[in-house]
Amino acid sequence: MRIVHLSTSDTAGGASRAAYRVHTGLKGLGHDSRMFVQKKWSVDPTVTGFTPSGGLVDRLRVRVRQRRITADFAPYPGKRPPGAEPFADDRTPYGDQPLRGLPECDIINLHWVAGFVDHLPFFETFKRRFPKVPLVWRLADMAPATGGCHYDRGCGRFKAQCGACPELGSNIDADLSRQIWQRKHDALANVGDAGMHIVATSRWVAEVASQSSLLGRFKRTIIPNALDTSVYQPRDKGFSRDLLGIPRNAKVVLFAADSSKHPRKGFAQLTEALEGIRGVDNLTLASVGGGKPAIGGNIPLINVGKVDDDRVLSMAYSAADVYVIPSLQEAFGQTVIESMACGTPIVGFASGGITDTVRPGQTGLLAPTGDVGALRQAIVDLLQDDAARHRLAETCRATALAEYALPVQARQYEALYRSLLGNS
Incomplete structure (x- = not known):
């Protein structure tokens, strides 16, 4: 044709x-x-x-x-x-x-x-x-x-x-x-x-x-x-963190958006959720995208900046323990399937197209849209349960290959x- x-x-x-x-x-x-x-x-x-x-x-x-x-x-x-x-x-x-x-x-x-x-x-x-x-x-x-x-x-x-x-x-x-x-x-x-x-x-x-x-x-x-699942694939976590300047012993939450300044992307809700987390040692927020995001409290923020290279972006996903998409309205959520292909489970609000890709207990966890407390608990649940995170990581990769290649x-x-x- x-x-x-x-x-x-x-x-x-x-x-x-x-x-x-x-x-x-x-x-x-x-x-x-x-x-x-x-x-x-x-x-x-x-x-x-x-x-x-x-x-x-x-x-x-x-x-x-x-x-x-x-x-x-x-x-x-x-x-x-x-x-x-x-x-x-x-x-x-x-x-x-x-x-x-x-x-x-x-x-x-x-x-x-x-x-x-x-x-x-x-x-x-x-x-x-x-x-x-x-x-x-x-x-x-x-x-x-x-x-x-x-x-x-x-x-x-x-x-x-x-x-x-x-x-x-x-x-x-x-x-x-x-x-x-x-x-x-x-x-x-x-x-x-x-x-x-x-x-x-x-x-x-x-x-x-x-x-x-x-x-x-x-x-x-x-x-x-x-997406190209040969480019977006799990990378070595330690090497990826070294490349991006992220401590190897950190518990890393990743946020990615063209800009954190748009209220629809939910960065304010994410920071509020993270600031209320207790009992997770070395919690670190990494962000990818334009703008200069800021977060209060004592949580370190590592801003990778705008990344145009897909391989480098796959390393950002691989460096994270959990990817969070707190969008209040989202048509699809391309970053979700990018994270899935890299074997990183997702936490997000149950808004728009996110509900198609983030499947509770399979590829991640969902919170009601705008519910900061539920978002916080979902992040904590995954960060504290290594076995569940590893199981979801395998399902994420398999789902990306089967449905989004x-x-x-x-x-x-x-x-x-x-x-x-x-x-x-």
């Missing part, structure tokens, strides 16, 4: 890396898989970076569109709440330009495309140019289902038509989120109920899509994210594509 994946990037950011893994897995099965991205960071020859048109008319249009988008966002930055989630417009400065560069293909798969794919021109012209090509959209977060927010933090307005958006700090119904929602609605009106298929990375994402006033009418398939995921996409091509 000739498959084209559209993504804002190929390897920059978790959503882009997940899209690139789908592409890589399909190549491994022998398919002619290609990525078309706004920003290319890899040296992979099967990834093509977008080059905007140099024509005078196109350059003027880009400038006008960018000014319009910037002006529409201008009223909101000063109103947004602390720790606000990313917010994405449906428009881009490029209009229909990305469509012009798409090669002939059998399947087109959208991934995280904010800032790259402009909804109205894309959906208006897609079926005209590719009348027999099935369209798939893999949802990495809530953004395609909302008026702009990547996570609604329980707002729920995406079920109707957005407006008065808490993430914008707005109390006006006809705000930017309503305008974005309306344009998305108008764009998708060009797509019949059978004209697009949604891939949800978790049961939670599938439920979000089903409740969305924008996406609820489209059929859905759940295909979880995957790249070939496993690629075969699920292959089967979906074949079924869509058969229907078309």
